[in-house]
Amino acid sequence: xxxxxxxxxxxxxxxxxxxxxxxxxxxxxxxxxxxxxxxxxxxxxxxxxxxxxxxxxxxxxxxxxxxxxxxxxxxxxxxxxxxxxxxxxxxxxxxxxxxxxxxxxxxxxxxxxxxxxxxxxxxxxxxxxxxxxxxxxxxxxxxxxxxxxxxxxxxxxxxxxxxxxxxxxxxxxxxxxxxxxxxxxxxxxxxxxxxxxxxxxxxxxxxxxxxxxxxxxxxxxxxxxxxxx
DNA sequence: CAGGCAGCGGCGATTACTTCA
DNA sequence: TTTGAAGTAATCGCCGCTGCC
Numbered sequence: 001x002x003x004x005x006x007x008x009x010x011x012x013x014x015x016x017x018x019x020x021x022x023x024x025x026x027x028x029x030x031x032x033x034x035x036x037x038x039x040x041x042x043x044x045x046x047x048x049x050x051x052x053x054x055x056x057x058x059x060x061x062x063x064x065x066x067x068x069x070x071x072x073x074x075x076x077x078x079x080x081x082x083x084x085x086x087x088x089x090x091x092x093x094x095x096x097x098x099x100x101x102x103x104x105x106x107x108x109x110x111x112x113x114x115x116x117x118x119x120x121x122x123x124x125x126x127x128x129x130x131x132x133x134x135x136x137x138x139x140x141x142x143x144x145x146x147x148x149x150x151x152x153x154x155x156x157x158x159x160x161x162x163x164x165x166x167x168x169x170x171x172x173x174x175x176x177x178x179x180x181x182x183x184x185x186x187x188x189x190x191x192x193x194x195x196x197x198x199x200x201x202x203x204x205x206x207x208x209x210x211x212x213x214x215x216x217x218x219x220x221x222x223x224x225x226x227x228x229x
Numbered sequence: 230c231a232g233g234c235a236g237c238g239g240c241g242a243t244t245a246c247t248t249c250a
Numbered sequence: 251t252t253t254g255a256a257g258t259a260a261t262c263g264c265c266g267c268t269g270c271c
Contacts, residue, residue: 081257
């Protein structure tokens with residue numbers, strides 16, 4: 001006896017209703033997989049319609065030699081499996097997008113670090129040149145003062161130096177957060193805003209990344225901005 | 230018209246079984 | 251030969267919809 005014969009024999013029983021009591025059909029040896037042709041036909045139908053009209057279901061069942069209920073169950077299971085596969089696909093896409101985003105973030109983080117270092121270097125240079133200019137200025141002052149009363153000169157010099165020192169400290173504190181002095185700070189903020197508009201928040205610079213299905217779901221649950229800390 | 234009820238079908242979770250490495 | 255994982259047909263319980271009374 002061939003396997004097909006076993007199959008047909010068992011389904012003969014099922015189809016005759018002996019095993020198809022809806023309530024409590026004992027899982028028995030009668031459970032057999034559908035034949036390749038049956039599966040193929042069902043797959044073809046499923047591709048065009050994932051749900052069957054009752055009339056169509058009866059028709060398909062008759063054509064394939066199955067019970068309408070078996071066809072209905074097959075479609076139910078098929079929908080469930082299809083859904084699972086779709087979820088897996090979507091998950092893989094999401095994961096790929098996340099990895100892409102993470103690597104972009106890493107690159108930007110490094111760029112930012114480099115810019116901060118550059119900013120610090122420039123700030124230091126500016127501070128030094130300013131210091132030099134003040135030293136030069138103070139030297140000229142001293143020459144001018146030495147031609148007047150000597151006693152005033154002796155009193156003046158240390159105070160001038162202290163005040164200059166305080167002035168420098170204040171400047172440094174003022175620029176600690178921005179890296180610029182007040183007059184250049186406005187310009188700096190403009191640059192930052194422009195960069196922000198064109199590079200960071202503009203979606204067309206993010207390649208093919210699709211954010212619609214990700215952001216609307218995850219933004220409420222996952223604080224993506226934690227990246228930046 | 231509103232409300233209760235039965236029948237039907239879909240879905241998610243689970244079970245029971247088969248197949249295969 | 252045994253065993254564990256994966257696949258699959260079928261069951262169960264729940265829910266929503268629809269038609270009837």
